[in-house]
Amino acid sequence: MIAHSTEDLSRVRGALDFFLRNATGMSDDDVTDELVDVTDIEGHYGNPSVMLSSQISRKSDSVKLARFIRENMSPEDVEDLRSEMPDRLDDDQLFHMRFDKQAAFLGKLVLSSSSDAITVKVKIATYPKNRLQAGLIVEELFG
Incomplete structure (x- = not known):
């Protein structure tokens, strides 16, 4: 996820931590620094x-x-995710989702189509690699 120069880095980090803490079972007091890689980059127009x-x-x-994602999405977002599942699963069996950064900072999960998102x-692992089987796993996890 990108924190643009116009954004408060601590708020963007808070949005990411919302996901990490719920995935790892960490409390709000736990520090997630060891889980996050931070890289300074230059934007398209040279902005840091x-x-x-x-x-x-x-x-x-x-x-x-x-589970956290599935249980905290609105019924409308669940339906959107369900209808878009085939398009969100790529040939490498990666299932792609984007979530609104502002909503995540506020403790809510909202699907987003914006490129400025979380x-x-x-990765859906099947052996041997099988897109149909991966699709069934995605449906079981998120459907």
Whole structure:
């Protein structure tokens, strides 16, 4: 996720922490610094920005994140996600979602189509690689 120079970095970080704390079971007092990579970048017009990224690799935390997302989305967002599932699952079996940064800072999950959002990519592992099986797993997790 990108924190633009016009945004308060602590608020953007708070929005990311909303996801991380719910995925890992950390309390609001726990520091998530070890989970977040911070990179200074330059925007398209030369403006300074900060890229925040994190990777959750433990299966139990990934399942917690999926449950958290599914249980906290509005019925309308769940329906949108369900209808868009095939388009959100790419050939590498990554399931793509975007969430509104402002809503996340306020403790709410709202799907977004904006490029200025919290991007969540969930790797759906199947062996052998099978898109149909991955789609069933996505439906089970988020449908």
